[in-house]
Amino acid sequence: MRAAPLEVMTTFFPGKRGTAPRAAQRGVEESSLAKWTLIGIALVFCVGFLLLPLLNVFAQALAKGGAHYWRSLTEPDSRAAIRLTLMVAAICVPLNVLFGLAAAWAIAKFEFRGKPFLVTLIDLPFSVSPVVAGLMLVVLLGQQGFFGEWLAAHEIKIIFAVPGLVLATVFITFPFVARELIPVMQAAGTEQEEAALTLGASGWQTFWHVTLPSVKWGLIYGVILCNARAMGEFGAVSVVSGHIAGLTETMPLRVQALYEGATTATTAAAFAVASLLALLALLTLGVKSALEWRQARAERIAASGAGQR
Amino acid sequence: MARQRHNVLPGFSLTMGFTLFYLGAIVLIPFAALVLRALELSWLDFWRLATTERALAAYRLTFGASLIAAAANGVFGTLLAWVLVRYHFPGRRSLDALIDFPFALPTAVAGLTLASLFAPDGWLGRYLVPLGIKGAFTPLGVVIALTFVGLPFVVRTLQPVLQNLEREVEEAAATLGAGRLRTFAQIIAPTLLPAVLTGLALAFARAVGEYGSIVFISGNLPFKTEIAPYLIVQRLEEYDYTGAIALAVVLLVFSFLLLGAINLLEQWSRHARRPA
Numbered sequence: 001m002r003a004a005p006l007e008v009m010t011t012f013f014p015g016k017r018g019t020a021p022r023a024a025q026r027g028v029e030e031s032s033l034a035k036w037t038l039i040g041i042a043l044v045f046c047v048g049f050l051l052l053p054l055l056n057v058f059a060q061a062l063a064k065g066g067a068h069y070w071r072s073l074t075e076p077d078s079r080a081a082i083r084l085t086l087m088v089a090a091i092c093v094p095l096n097v098l099f100g101l102a103a104a105w106a107i108a109k110f111e112f113r114g115k116p117f118l119v120t121l122i123d124l125p126f127s128v129s130p131v132v133a134g135l136m137l138v139v140l141l142g143q144q145g146f147f148g149e150w151l152a153a154h155e156i157k158i159i160f161a162v163p164g165l166v167l168a169t170v171f172i173t174f175p176f177v178a179r180e181l182i183p184v185m186q187a188a189g190t191e192q193e194e195a196a197l198t199l200g201a202s203g204w205q206t207f208w209h210v211t212l213p214s215v216k217w218g219l220i221y222g223v224i225l226c227n228a229r230a231m232g233e234f235g236a237v238s239v240v241s242g243h244i245a246g247l248t249e250t251m252p253l254r255v256q257a258l259y260e261g262a263t264t265a266t267t268a269a270a271f272a273v274a275s276l277l278a279l280l281a282l283l284t285l286g287v288k289s290a291l292e293w294r295q296a297r298a299e300r301i302a303a304s305g306a307g308q309r
Numbered sequence: 310m311a312r313q314r315h316n317v318l319p320g321f322s323l324t325m326g327f328t329l330f331y332l333g334a335i336v337l338i339p340f341a342a343l344v345l346r347a348l349e350l351s352w353l354d355f356w357r358l359a360t361t362e363r364a365l366a367a368y369r370l371t372f373g374a375s376l377i378a379a380a381a382n383g384v385f386g387t388l389l390a391w392v393l394v395r396y397h398f399p400g401r402r403s404l405d406a407l408i409d410f411p412f413a414l415p416t417a418v419a420g421l422t423l424a425s426l427f428a429p430d431g432w433l434g435r436y437l438v439p440l441g442i443k444g445a446f447t448p449l450g451v452v453i454a455l456t457f458v459g460l461p462f463v464v465r466t467l468q469p470v471l472q473n474l475e476r477e478v479e480e481a482a483a484t485l486g487a488g489r490l491r492t493f494a495q496i497i498a499p500t501l502l503p504a505v506l507t508g509l510a511l512a513f514a515r516a517v518g519e520y521g522s523i524v525f526i527s528g529n530l531p532f533k534t535e536i537a538p539y540l541i542v543q544r545l546e547e548y549d550y551t552g553a554i555a556l557a558v559v560l561l562v563f564s565f566l567l568l569g570a571i572n573l574l575e576q577w578s579r580h581a582r583r584p585a
Binding site for chain 1: 318327398460517
C-alpha cells in the first residue's frame with residue numbers, strides 16, 4: 001500500500017459492498033428496534049441533507065418555467081460559459097492523462113530512491129486550498145508577478161484570460177489520474193510486460209497491447225473524476241479569471257455571476273446553469289457505481305475460482 | 310539496488326523525465342513563486358499582515374466552523390458507515406452511492422442549493438427559520454456547507470475498516486455475557502477510533518481550504534461570516550498582494566501540519582487494525 005496521505009480526499013473509494021450478517025446470532029446483533037432506529041436516522045439524514053439539495057437544484061431551475069430555463073441556458077453568455085468549460089476540460093483531462101500514465105509507469109514499474117517523496121509531491125495540490133492555488137499563479141504570472149513584465153512585453157495574457165483558467169484547472173486536477181493508475185499498475189506487476197518484451201514486442205507495442213488494457217478501468221475511473229472536478233472547479237479559477245462575462249467565465253463562475261444578479265429571474269437562471277453541473281455530478285456517480293459494480297463482480301468471480309481450486 | 314530486477318522494461322528515463330518536468334512546471338514553480346514572495350516579507354511585516362483583526366476573525370470562523378463540521382461528520386459519518394456495512398434494507402445501495410454526491414457536485418452548486426434550501430422561503434428554511442435556526446448568511450450556514458462537503462470522508466474511511474472487523478471478537482464478548490452496548494463501547498469503538506479520527510481530520514483539512522460552497526451561503530460579512538480564503542480573494546481584489554500572500558502562508562502551514570497529523574493517524578489506524 002502506498003503512503004498516500006489524502007487518499008480519501010479525492011478517490012471516491014472503490015467501495016466494497018457491505019457484508020450484512022447472514023445468520024443473526026444472539027448477542028452479535030442489535031435489537032431490531034435499535035437497528036431500525038439507526039436506519040431511520042441514516043435515511044432521514046441522507047434525504048434531508050443529500051437528496052433535498054439535489055432536487056432543489058432542479059426545482060429552482062424550473063421555478064420560472066421551462067421556457068425561462070431554456071432561455072437561461074441558451075443566452076450568449078451562458079453558451080459561452082458552457083463552451084469555455086468544455087474547452088478547459090478538453091485541454092486539462094488529456095494533459096493529466098498523459099502525466100498520469102507517465103508517472104504511474106515510472107513509479108509502479110521501477111524502483112528508485114525518493115519514490116515516497118515523489119508520490120507526496122504528486123499529492124501536493126490536494127492539500128492546497130483552491131484559492132491559494134490561484135494565488136500562486138497570480139504571483140507567478142500576474143502583472144506584478146515574477147514573469148509579469150516579460151509577459152506584458154511580449155503581449156501574452158495568462159492571468160485574467162483563458163490560459164490562466166486552464167493552468168489553474170490543471171493544477172487542481174493534477175493528481176487525479178496518476179493516483180488512480182499507480183496502485184492499479186503496481187498490482188498488475190511486470191511479468192506480463194517482461195513476457196511480451198521477451199517475445200520480441202517493442203516497448204510501445206508492449207505498452208499499447210499489454211499495459212494499457214490491464215489498467216483500462218482504473219484509467220477510466222481517474223478520467224471521470226478528473227473531468228468532474230475540471231468542469232466544476234470554482235475557487236482556483238475564480239481567482240485567475242477576472243470574471244469577464246462571455247470571455248473568461250466558466251459555468252461555475254457563470255452561476256455565481258447570475259446569483260449575484262439577485263432577482264428571481266437571474267436566480268432561476270443561476271440554478272439552470274447549476275442544473276447542468278448537477279447532471280454532470282449524477283452522471284459521474286452513475287459511471288462510478290457501474291465501474292465498482294463491475295469490479296466487485298470480477299472480484300467475486302476471482303474469489304469463487306480460487307475457492308474451487 | 311532493486312532497480313536491477315526490472316531493468317528489462319524500457320521507458321524509465323522518458324516517463325520519469327516527463328513526470329518531473331510536468332510536476333515542476335504545473336505545481337512546483339507556482340508553489341516556489343509563492344514561497345519566494347513570502348520570504349521577501351520581514352517577520353514583522355508578515356506578523357502584522359497575518360494577524361489583523363479582520364484576519365483573526367476570519368481564522369476563528371474558518372477553524373471553528375471546520376471543527377464543528379468535522380465533529381458533526383464524525384457522528385453522522387460513523388452512523389452512516391455502520392448502517393451501510395452492517396444492515397440490509399431496501400435502498401441500501403442507492404444510499405451508498407448517494408454518499409459520494411458531495412464529492413461529485415461542484416462546490417458552487419452545493420453552496421447555491423444549500424443557501425436556497427435554508428433561506429426563509431426555502432424547503433427547509435420555512436420550517437427552521439421560525440424556530441430561530443437561520444442557515445443562510447450566518448456562521449451556521451458556514452457549518453452546514455462544510456458538513457455537506459466533508460460528509461463522504463468519515464464514511465469512506467470507516468467503511469473498509471468496519472467490513473474487515475472480525476465478528477468473532479464480538480461473538481466472544483457476547484458469549485462471555487457482555488450486552489450489545491457494552492460490546493460496542495469496549496470492543497468495537499476502540500478499534501474504530503483511529504479510522505474515525507482519520508476521517509475527521511480529512512474532513513477538517515478539506516473544510517479549512519473550502520471556498521466555493523461558502524461564498525454562496527455565508528454572505529461574506531467581514532468580522533461576522535467571512536472565511537479566511539474569502540479574505541485572501543478580497544485582498545487580491547484590493548491589489549494587496551502581500552496581504553493575500555501572508556494569509557495564504559498561514560493556511561498553507563496549517564494544511565501541512567494537518568497533513569503530517571493525518572499521516573500519523575493513518576499509521577496508527579493501520580496498526581490498530583492489525584493486532585499482533
